[in-house]
Amino acid sequence: MSPSPTAVPAIELIGIDKKFGAVHANKTINLTVAKGSIHGIVGENGAGKSTLMSILYGFYHADAGSIRINGRDTVIHDSQAAISAGIGMVHQHFMLVENFSVLENVILGVEGGALLGRGVAEARSALKRLEADYGLDVDPDAIIEELPVGLQQRVEILKALYRGAEILILDEPTGVLTPAEADHLFKILGVLRDQGKTIVLITHKLREIMAITDSVSVMRRGEMVATRHTTETTVEELAELMVGRRVLLRVDKGPAAPSEVVLSVRNLTVKDGRGVTMVDNVSFDVRAGEVVGIAGVAGNGQSELLEAITGIRKPASGEILIHGQPVTGFDAAHLRSLGLGHIPEDRHHMGLVLNFEESENSVLGYHRDDRYGKGPMLDLDACRDDAKAKIEKYDIRPPNCRLKTANFSGGNQQKIVVAREIERDPALLVVGQPTRGVDIGAIEFIHRRLIAMRDAGKAVLLVSVELDEIRSLSDRILVMFAGHVVGEKTPDTGEQTLGLMMAGIAA
Amino acid sequence: MESLDLISILGSTIRLSIPLIFTALAGLFTERAGVFDIGLEGKMLFSAFAAAVAAFMTGSPWLGLLSGITVSVLISLIHGFASITNRGNQIVSGVAINFLASGLTAVLGQAWFSQGGRTPPLAATARFTEIVFPYAAELRDTGLIGRFYANVISGHNILTYLAFIAVPASWWVLYRTRFGLRLRAVGENPGAVDTAGISVTWLRYRATICAGILCGCSGTYLAIGQSAGFVKDMSAGKGYIALAALIFAKWRPVPVMLACLLFGFLDAFANFMQGKSVPGIGEVPVQIFQALPYVLTCVLLAGFIGVARPPKAGGVPYVKER
Numbered sequence: 001m002s003p004s005p006t007a008v009p010a011i012e013l014i015g016i017d018k019k020f021g022a023v024h025a026n027k028t029i030n031l032t033v034a035k036g037s038i039h040g041i042v043g044e045n046g047a048g049k050s051t052l053m054s055i056l057y058g059f060y061h062a063d064a065g066s067i068r069i070n071g072r073d074t075v076i077h078d079s080q081a082a083i084s085a086g087i088g089m090v091h092q093h094f095m096l097v098e099n100f101s102v103l104e105n106v107i108l109g110v111e112g113g114a115l116l117g118r119g120v121a122e123a124r125s126a127l128k129r130l131e132a133d134y135g136l137d138v139d140p141d142a143i144i145e146e147l148p149v150g151l152q153q154r155v156e157i158l159k160a161l162y163r164g165a166e167i168l169i170l171d172e173p174t175g176v177l178t179p180a181e182a183d184h185l186f187k188i189l190g191v192l193r194d195q196g197k198t199i200v201l202i203t204h205k206l207r208e209i210m211a212i213t214d215s216v217s218v219m220r221r222g223e224m225v226a227t228r229h230t231t232e233t234t235v236e237e238l239a240e241l242m243v244g245r246r247v248l249l250r251v252d253k254g255p256a257a258p259s260e261v262v263l264s265v266r267n268l269t270v271k272d273g274r275g276v277t278m279v280d281n282v283s284f285d286v287r288a289g290e291v292v293g294i295a296g297v298a299g300n301g302q303s304e305l306l307e308a309i310t311g312i313r314k315p316a317s318g319e320i321l322i323h324g325q326p327v328t329g330f331d332a333a334h335l336r337s338l339g340l341g342h343i344p345e346d347r348h349h350m351g352l353v354l355n356f357e358e359s360e361n362s363v364l365g366y367h368r369d370d371r372y373g374k375g376p377m378l379d380l381d382a383c384r385d386d387a388k389a390k391i392e393k394y395d396i397r398p399p400n401c402r403l404k405t406a407n408f409s410g411g412n413q414q415k416i417v418v419a420r421e422i423e424r425d426p427a428l429l430v431v432g433q434p435t436r437g438v439d440i441g442a443i444e445f446i447h448r449r450l451i452a453m454r455d456a457g458k459a460v461l462l463v464s465v466e467l468d469e470i471r472s473l474s475d476r477i478l479v480m481f482a483g484h485v486v487g488e489k490t491p492d493t494g495e496q497t498l499g500l501m502m503a504g505i506a507a
Numbered sequence: 508m509e510s511l512d513l514i515s516i517l518g519s520t521i522r523l524s525i526p527l528i529f530t531a532l533a534g535l536f537t538e539r540a541g542v543f544d545i546g547l548e549g550k551m552l553f554s555a556f557a558a559a560v561a562a563f564m565t566g567s568p569w570l571g572l573l574s575g576i577t578v579s580v581l582i583s584l585i586h587g588f589a590s591i592t593n594r595g596n597q598i599v600s601g602v603a604i605n606f607l608a609s610g611l612t613a614v615l616g617q618a619w620f621s622q623g624g625r626t627p628p629l630a631a632t633a634r635f636t637e638i639v640f641p642y643a644a645e646l647r648d649t650g651l652i653g654r655f656y657a658n659v660i661s662g663h664n665i666l667t668y669l670a671f672i673a674v675p676a677s678w679w680v681l682y683r684t685r686f687g688l689r690l691r692a693v694g695e696n697p698g699a700v701d702t703a704g705i706s707v708t709w710l711r712y713r714a715t716i717c718a719g720i721l722c723g724c725s726g727t728y729l730a731i732g733q734s735a736g737f738v739k740d741m742s743a744g745k746g747y748i749a750l751a752a753l754i755f756a757k758w759r760p761v762p763v764m765l766a767c768l769l770f771g772f773l774d775a776f777a778n779f780m781q782g783k784s785v786p787g788i789g790e791v792p793v794q795i796f797q798a799l800p801y802v803l804t805c806v807l808l809a810g811f812i813g814v815a816r817p818p819k820a821g822g823v824p825y826v827k828e829r
Binding site: 057058059060078079080081082083089091093095096097098099100104105107108109110111113114115116117119159 | 683684685686687688689691692695696698699700701702703704705819827
């Protein structure tokens with residue numbers, strides 16, 4: 001269904017400009033979105049997509065420029081104004097109150113009176129209607145934190161529709177979904193479009209853009225660099241527009257040459273802080289010279305498995321061996337001395353201390369080494385020289401080892417962690433979500449580094465929720481669901497098969 | 508122990524619990540809205556002083572209450588200004604209020620009345636005095652129920668009854684009104700409130716004003732209900748005990764009341780045991796019993812109550828994310 005060119009556009013952004021201090025987030029942006037269409041906006045992290053949409057939703061104020069909704073000039077000074085202009089937004093991090101029911105979340109802000117009774121009753125029947133119209137079924141009395149992520153997202157969409165949204169903005173909606181859930185979301189978006197709603201989809205996943213959008217705009221460094229009809233563009237063209245140079249989307253790698261077993265996990269069971277079993281009797285080996293990928297939807301025990309292997313969480317039972325030596329329950333420092341490198345899933349919480357200088361983070365965890373000082377004293381010059389060498393080798397920008405780590409972009413922060421762990425030349429590298437929130441250019445770089453580790457005869461264990469990443473890097477794929485390894489597959493296994501396994505449907 | 512003693516302990520349990528109930532409910536409002544309130548103690552003390560001064564000057568307990576509430580609300584707004592508007596550290600702001608209260612009330616008391624930081628003793632007409640229910644005197648000697656009626660139900664001042672009304676009222680406000688829904692939401696995920704087009708700042712300010720009013724009642728009760736004037740540091744850590752009760756009750760109104768009654772009972776029991784000997788042990792230093800509420804606080808806070816999940820956004824100033 002292609003939008004008619006004569007109709008009044010749903011959204012017109014004219015000359016939107018926004019600065020955050022020295023950062024020019026949006027440079028005189030123009031954007032037109034046709035009514036009843038799905039319009040994609042792609043760009044790397046920090047390209048200004050989210051800022052632009054936050055301006056449209058009234059979360060920020062543009063320094064200059066104007067907004068027209070359905071052909072009428074509209075001043076959107078806060079979210080309330082956006083809502084009354086018929087704009088709804090589904091945020092990347094859901095804006096839900098987790099211990100509230102679905103119903104309470106839906107009515108928050110539109111309670112329909114000082115007392116809740118009547119509003120609740122009205123919302124209940126309205127939800128029934130929305131369910132019938134769009135196939136958005138959710139139990140209105142379910143508590144949010146007990147719902148799977150896919151359903152939580154549905155609540156966000158219901159919230160917007162309940163407020164009468166005609167324009168729906170979705171910010172990276174599929175990041176947390178299984179492939180099946182993502183497909184379901186796209187079906188819902190298709191229905192919404194067919195009923196005349198306008199949808200703006202922000203994503204960095206080009207495949208999704210190709211699959212469901214009618215048109216697509218590309219942003220780079222705060223500028224709108226191109227707008228295309230989806231049918232008239234390709235993934236390669238979009239990637240090039242995003243990065244500003246040609247990118248290799250595939251990872252080039254030869255066949256693996258696995259040799260001796262480096263990591264052995266035997267009947268491992270791990271419980272989380274609440275005592276819930278998150279990893280249930282899991283066994284596998286990782287050999288030198290291979291990448292073993294663990295696929296799965298976030299929250300199926302991968303994090304706890306990583307934490308147990310890297311010495312952050314004590315397993316409830318089972319055994320972990322490195323080079324045949326039992327290391328179960330060893331702490332992280334001890335494991336590191338045995339040749340374990342760890343690129344943690346969340347660089348902000350585990351990988352880096354954001355308030356530290358780059359050079360401090362670049363030795364963190366290895367700071368007791370004689371190289372970095374004697375006894376209780378740190379040799380700061382040695383640390384800084386070491387950091388400078390890594391900055392050069394890994395092309396970390398800006399090349400300033402005295403800069404606070406928080407001031408580096410996501411991709412460069414991740415490179416700091418990757419450099420620290422890889423340069424130690426570990427025999428076993430455990431990697432969690434290596435490219436989460438990292439731009440395409442840096443993804444390419446990190447992927448090549450990981451393959452180089454494998455080719456140098458290291459054992460690599462990779463956990464990622466990005467199925468593409470798992471498939472392109474791994475030599476063997478283990479699929480985790482509900483704490484179990486539900487199967488082992490080769491990397492040429494179809495996405496659909498893996499997707500079903502990740503959803504616990506097939507083995 | 509004789510039943511007569513139990514009745515009198517229960518009577519004083521009620522009297523000792525009231526300031527805790529008001530104060531813990533005050534903390535309930537702010538903390539459910541995501542603002543930590545260590546300064547409850549200071550607000551109590553300030554309002555006790557203000558109530559005593561106003562009651563002494565005007566001779567009216569009601570003007571005392573009004574003055575106590577006004578001052579407490581003002582202090583709440585200072586806490587709000589520091590921690591909501593200027594996104595300061597909520598603990599530091601609260602501690603500062605407590606120190607300020609302890610020092611300023613004593614200094615002003617000394618400067619105005621020259622009685623060592625006290626305010627002059629109040630006449631009965633300037634205080635909230637006991638309300639005797641019908642037939643209380645007649646029923647006093649007619650068995651257990653009569654004594655319970657006369658000593659536990661009857662014979663308290665108006666603020667006592669107000670405290671017990673405040674418990675279901677707080678529940679109703681939190682769970683049955685739009686304001687309550689938004690208040691609970693802002694303490695869990697202010698982003699959800701902001702994106703729904705509601706002002707996080709104004710909502711949190713309103714929550715601190717509610718706390719100010721309740722703390723005002725609490726301080727007033729101390730100075731012109733329970734006592735006949737202000738005494739230096741008369742809140743004596745009750746603000747902290749109320750916080751402990753709040754956590755013990757997992758931030759829910761009715762359990763808050765029960766927790767406060769438990770702390771009040773321990774306090775009353777300690778008073779009762781003064782100078783009495785324990786069968787089989789002999790006379791136990793009264794300090795042991797006086798320490799009980801604090802020991803209980805430590806035990807409870809050390810996780811005896813299981814996981815007490817505080818409001819998720821508690822203590823974190825709200826900043827729009829980029």
